[in-house]
Amino acid sequence: MSDIITIVVAKYNYWLYIILMMIGLYAMIAKNNLVKKLVGMNIFQTAIILFYVSIGYKKDATIPIIENAHGGHGNTAHAIHAADYINPLPHVLMLTAIVVSVATLGVALALAVKIYQRYQTLEEDEIRMRLTENRLAENNK
Amino acid sequence: MMTNTVYPALVVIAPLLTALFCSGFSWVEKRICYPVAGAGLLVATYSAFRVLLEVLAEGTVQYRMAGWAPPFGIEFRIDLLNALVLLVVAAISLVNLVASHRFVIRDMDDRSGTFYAIYLLFVTGLLGVVATGDLFNLYVLLEITSLTSYAQIAMGDPDRGPLASLNYVFIGVIGASFYLLGVGYIYIKTGSLNMVDVASILPALQDSSAILIAFIFCMIGVWIKMALFPLHIWLPNAYTYAPLPASRVIAPLMTKVMVYVMIRLMLTVFGLDYIFEKLDIAKAVVWLSTAAILAGGVMALAQRDIKKMAAYIIVSEIGYMVGGAWLGNKIGMTGSILHIMNDAVMTFALFLAAGNLAFKLGDVRFKNLENSFAKMPWTMTGFVLAGFSIIGVPPTCGFFSKWYLVLGGIEAGAYHFVAALIISSLICAVLFFRIFEIGFFSGESHGRDHGHSAGPEMAEAPVSMLIPLGITSIFLIGLGLYSGVIVNRIIHPFLG
Numbered sequence: 189m190s191d192i193i194t195i196v197v198a199k200y201n202y203w204l205y206i207i208l209m210m211i212g213l214y215a216m217i218a219k220n221n222l223v224k225k226l227v228g229m230n231i232f233q234t235a236i237i238l239f240y241v242s243i244g245y246k247k248d249a250t251i252p253i254i255e256n257a258h259g260g261h262g263n264t265a266h267a268i269h270a271a272d273y274i275n276p277l278p279h280v281l282m283l284t285a286i287v288v289s290v291a292t293l294g295v296a297l298a299l300a301v302k303i304y305q306r307y308q309t310l311e312e313d314e315i316r317m318r319l320t321e322n323r324l325a326e327n328n329k
Numbered sequence: 330m331m332t333n334t335v336y337p338a339l340v341v342i343a344p345l346l347t348a349l350f351c352s353g354f355s356w357v358e359k360r361i362c363y364p365v366a367g368a369g370l371l372v373a374t375y376s377a378f379r380v381l382l383e384v385l386a387e388g389t390v391q392y393r394m395a396g397w398a399p400p401f402g403i404e405f406r407i408d409l410l411n412a413l414v415l416l417v418v419a420a421i422s423l424v425n426l427v428a429s430h431r432f433v434i435r436d437m438d439d440r441s442g443t444f445y446a447i448y449l450l451f452v453t454g455l456l457g458v459v460a461t462g463d464l465f466n467l468y469v470l471l472e473i474t475s476l477t478s479y480a481q482i483a484m485g486d487p488d489r490g491p492l493a494s495l496n497y498v499f500i501g502v503i504g505a506s507f508y509l510l511g512v513g514y515i516y517i518k519t520g521s522l523n524m525v526d527v528a529s530i531l532p533a534l535q536d537s538s539a540i541l542i543a544f545i546f547c548m549i550g551v552w553i554k555m556a557l558f559p560l561h562i563w564l565p566n567a568y569t570y571a572p573l574p575a576s577r578v579i580a581p582l583m584t585k586v587m588v589y590v591m592i593r594l595m596l597t598v599f600g601l602d603y604i605f606e607k608l609d610i611a612k613a614v615v616w617l618s619t620a621a622i623l624a625g626g627v628m629a630l631a632q633r634d635i636k637k638m639a640a641y642i643i644v645s646e647i648g649y650m651v652g653g654a655w656l657g658n659k660i661g662m663t664g665s666i667l668h669i670m671n672d673a674v675m676t677f678a679l680f681l682a683a684g685n686l687a688f689k690l691g692d693v694r695f696k697n698l699e700n701s702f703a704k705m706p707w708t709m710t711g712f713v714l715a716g717f718s719i720i721g722v723p724p725t726c727g728f729f730s731k732w733y734l735v736l737g738g739i740e741a742g743a744y745h746f747v748a749a750l751i752i753s754s755l756i757c758a759v760l761f762f763r764i765f766e767i768g769f770f771s772g773e774s775h776g777r778d779h780g781h782s783a784g785p786e787m788a789e790a791p792v793s794m795l796i797p798l799g800i801t802s803i804f805l806i807g808l809g810l811y812s813g814v815i816v817n818r819i820i821h822p823f824l825g
Contacts, residue, residue: 240513
């Protein structure tokens with residue numbers, strides 16, 4: 189039992205992202221309301237952003253701006269250790285991924301508005317019912 | 330080798346810049362958008378052609394963005410495989426632009442500037458996905474492609490379009506996120522995102538479970554995006570309810586580019602040794618693609634609308650290409666790569682013909698097609714050629730790639746796959762001859778019953794739509810006749 193706790197605590201960031209991702213995925217699959225599904229989608233994408241951000245992190249490291257890069261003379265100048273700075277690349281990648289997820293959410297919300305204007309509802313089962321009615325009416329014509 | 334030419338970048342930049350121009354100028358003067366979009370795609374097609382010539386002459390071409398050397402900078406790395414796919418994508422989107430002009434004027438004149446801008450961005454994304462040599466860059470361009478295709482699909486049928494598009498958004502996001510997660514695991518283990526660089530580090534990490542997870546995530550992500558059965562549920566509605574100018578380019582290209590991404594990941598990033606010797610899943614994937622071929626065919630039989638039928642045929646064709654790539658031999662892979670090109674051209678021809686029919690008849694449900702051979706002889710000629718190619722009748726290109734796939738299946742001992750290919754040909758024959766029968770005979774007997782002696786009036790689609798269909802139909806046969814040259818000059822040197 190204590191082994192499991194150590195494993196979970198040692199890598200809590202990964203556990204957190206998996207839990208968040210599953211919450212998002214659950215909402216996307218199981219929720220009936222389209223906006224709830226969109227929220228689930230956003231949680232899902234955020235979980236992956238969290239995963240990327242956490243892989244760049246190092247213990248006791250600081251932001252990747254090199255100290256004394258220009259003003260270092262004499263004994264104040266020292267060698268640069270990669271371990272002193274967190275890895276900026278995953279964070280930079282996530283700036284792009286955030287833009288992508290915002291854009292996706294924007295497009296999806298615009299679609300939800302269009303659907304609402306058409307069907308006056310955002311509940312998926314009601315929309316589906318309306319569609320079946322339409323199809324039956326068309327076949328009877 | 331490092332290249333000094335700008336063509337690899339120009340392929341992607343030209344449509345991107347013209348997209349910006351179109352979205353800006355649509356406020357001032359809408360009519361300028363069409364020629365500008367045409368010019369952008371013409372430049373892209375010419376550049377893709379020049380890149381292909383260069384790759385044929387000198388081998389792999391690299392273009393370093395802003396001069397940063399890989400693996401730190403992003404490079405466009407173009408070898409024989411993506412040079413071929415680039416040319417196919419650029420040429421098809423150019424031809425479709427010309428063919429769709431009348432459609433856009435008729436159906437969405439008020440939104441034409443927006444449409445052209447989104448269309449060009451979509452093509453930019455596709456070309457970028459094909460050209461790039463960087464795993465994360467591929468994700469971003471993939472999302473550009475997906476976002477623009479969501480928008481294009483929503484412009485279609487006001488009843489069902491937005492709903493189909495939103496369902497596609499949900500599933501597309503899951504697919505892209507899985508791919509992104511896979512790339513994250515690759516990055517954790519290798520510290521690199523450049524495909525070639527990653528490939529040089531991976532052999533030492535073959536036993537890592539993180540790499541296994543990365544591989545599974547990448548593959549499932551790509552399979553969702555390409556609609557491999559049973560992950561295909563978003564595709565039929567999305568492609569059916571999209572406006573025809575958009576679905577004609579999304580349907581043939583989007584799935585095919587995703588097959589290219591899968592093959593690129595298999596060949597260049599993970600390597601065949603890892604996939605076929607370390608992992609024991611190739612047989613299962615071939616079974617899955619066998620199921621895809623049969624399920625796509627059977628579901629296509631149930632449709633009463635050409636667009637929806639074509640969408641299910643695509644589900645079936647995806648099974649061909651995935652199965653061919655996973656057979657694990659050179660002939661199967663050759664067939665798979667050849668089928669990327671052939672299937673893009675023949676599905677495009679089918680959708681072009683369906684577009685011409687829809688332009689004149691309103692929609693393409695089977696019951697509207699009566700007498701279509703007499704009314705629109707040229708369109709139906711193109712339709713017959715596209716149908717023959719999808720069935721796999723010899724002089725057309727569809728036969729040759731199917732031939733390679735069958736040979737590959739026999740060599741690998743995957744007889745269920747071979748049987749599925751042949752059954753699928755039969756199903757396609759039923760599908761198309763059913764339409765030919767409606768188009769040829771049902772209207773005629775109908776007319777005789779009512780005592781009309783004169784045949785129906787010719788009502789052919791406009792010339793600007795017929796010429797693209799004609800060119801594509803010629804290519805259906807031309808690519809078939811020259812498939813030996815393509816295999817010997819391009820695909821075999823690439824596979825080595």
